[in-house]
Amino acid sequence: MSDDDIDLSSLSDDDLVQQMHDDLYDGLKEEIEEGVKILLERDWTPYDVLTKALVEGMRIVGEDFRDGILFVPEVLLSANAMKGGMFILRPLLAETGAPKVGKMVIGTVKGDIHDIGKNLVGMMMEGAGFEVIDIGINNPVEKYLEAIEEHQPDILGMSALLTTTMPYMKVVIDTLKEKGLRDKYIVLVGGAPLNEEFGKAVGADAYCRDAAVTVEIAKDLMHRMHNQLPAAAG
Numbered sequence: 001m002s003d004d005d006i007d008l009s010s011l012s013d014d015d016l017v018q019q020m021h022d023d024l025y026d027g028l029k030e031e032i033e034e035g036v037k038i039l040l041e042r043d044w045t046p047y048d049v050l051t052k053a054l055v056e057g058m059r060i061v062g063e064d065f066r067d068g069i070l071f072v073p074e075v076l077l078s079a080n081a082m083k084g085g086m087f088i089l090r091p092l093l094a095e096t097g098a099p100k101v102g103k104m105v106i107g108t109v110k111g112d113i114h115d116i117g118k119n120l121v122g123m124m125m126e127g128a129g130f131e132v133i134d135i136g137i138n139n140p141v142e143k144y145l146e147a148i149e150e151h152q153p154d155i156l157g158m159s160a161l162l163t164t165t166m167p168y169m170k171v172v173i174d175t176l177k178e179k180g181l182r183d184k185y186i187v188l189v190g191g192a193p194l195n196e197e198f199g200k201a202v203g204a205d206a207y208c209r210d211a212a213v214t215v216e217i218a219k220d221l222m223h224r225m226h227n228q229l230p231a232a233a234g
């Protein structure tokens, strides 16, 4: 049966949420937008719509992406569908003050204009409840410094797709060290030519193989950071 046959407004809340998970999986942006509007009309809070319908749906997408069941074009469609839902929810969430998991500044390094992977990571992180400030492509160290100064994120994310641009990540991290800022941030790096060894060598907290793994690592490191805070304070 095609989705055209389903009248979303006739579904119970549980069935509608289930259907939205399927629609996210299939990258159906209009259906997701409609589903979000219906749940809001049924007095769901924006936060519940975000977490129960969108984030849970993207979690399933992320897992299947990680496991090689879904591929990049499909995940981009899912991410785009989620973006449609997020577009409706974002102003409402800002009003209602939904709890944020954390904040990340992310950008592609100087000399590199690849941004598909970075965008995907940003969307998946947003889907997982992070606030994401995307500073785009071709970023010199000054741009990263400006962005972290302005936004005070928990996480700095860098992307590089070229073997010629990936060493620039070390320039950024070394500059953070020189300025005594390195320990203030979780630094995550990613991009097709990188690997774990490289991440360690440049002084990042972690190398992230893909968008789903980035979300897992980011959550894990945020957890650890928060658990350390009371001990450090006491």
Ligand code: B1M
Binding pocket: 072, 106, 111, 112, 113, 114, 115, 116, 117, 118, 120, 121, 156, 157, 158, 159, 160, 161, 162, 163, 164, 188, 189, 190, 191, 192, 193, 208, 209, 210, 211, 212, 214
């Ligand atoms: Co370019 N390109 N490209 N390219 N391009 C590659 C990377 C290349 C491997 C192709 C090849 O030759 N086989 C090759 C690099 C070779 C090398 O360095 N060893 C290459 C080259 C050479 C070039 C040019 C130099 C070509 C030329 O002009 N002669 C040029 C460079 C331009 C520049 O940057 N200065 C160039 C240009 C382009 C396009 C503009 C045409 C286009 C980019 C469009 C865009 O991004 N808006 C492009 C594309 C599309 C590619 C390939 C085909 C696909 C990259 C991609 O989007 N993958 C790529 C070949 C390949 O990788 N198979 C190639 C899909 C994306 C979802 O995956 O980016 O790996 P990826 O992101 C993943 C993970 O890596 C990780 O999560 C993402 C999602 O799961 N991740 C992060 C990425 N960033 C992260 C950041 C994080 C965490 C995880 O932060 C926390």
